[in-house]
Amino acid sequence: MEIINQTLIVRCFDSWNIETVLRxxxxxxxxxxxxxxxxxxxxxxxxxxxxxxxxxWDEIGKLNEWGNSHNQRFEAVICSMSIQQMLMEESHSVLTNVETKFCDDMKQARAWLKSVGALSAG
Structure with a gap:
């Protein structure tokens, strides 16, 4: 994970257990x-x-609720499998203050975040 401008970049790898999610x-x-x-x-x-x-998913739901109440406004999600998008869409139901966009790749995600002012054009 890293922060660029006002954006947290999260890159997920491999399969996860509950300990990974809690961390x-x-x-x-x-x-x-x-x-x-x-x-x-x-x-x-x-x-x-x-x-x-x-x-x-319970923990991800809590994290989404936390972000929703801690000034999060945008979320770009890059999915490689349709099941990922389906599960993420379900978990995003609590994001009442956050605009979400599902993207095919990093280029598309960065372009959208730049268009809404969350990443600089540089």
């Missing part, structure tokens, strides 16, 4: 605390992610 949630919040004084975005790259155990 992600903890580190995600720690990083976002550096930028959530202003509206921020998240770019989630799932192109190399192999899904996870079903118990992770």
């Amino acid at each position: 992600l949630c903890r580190e995600y919040k720690e990083l976002v605390e550096q930028i959530n004084d202003k509206p921020w975005a998240c770019l989630v790259d799932l192109s190399e992610w192999e899904l996870a155990t079903p118990d992770m």
Whole structure:
């Protein structure tokens, strides 16, 4: 994970268990605390992610609720499998303050985030 401008970039790899998800949630919040004084975005790259155990979705739901109430405004999600998009769409139902865009690749995700002002053009 890294922060660029007001955007948290999250690259997901391999398959996950609940311990991985709990670590992600903890580190995600720690990083976002550096930028959530202003509206921020998240770019989630799932192109190399192999899904996870079903118990992770409760934690992802809590993380989405946290972002929703901590100034998140945009989320770009790169999916390589339709099941990823379906699961992410379900988890995003709590994101009432966040505009989400599903993208095919990093170029498309960055272009959309630039278009909404979450990443600089450089």
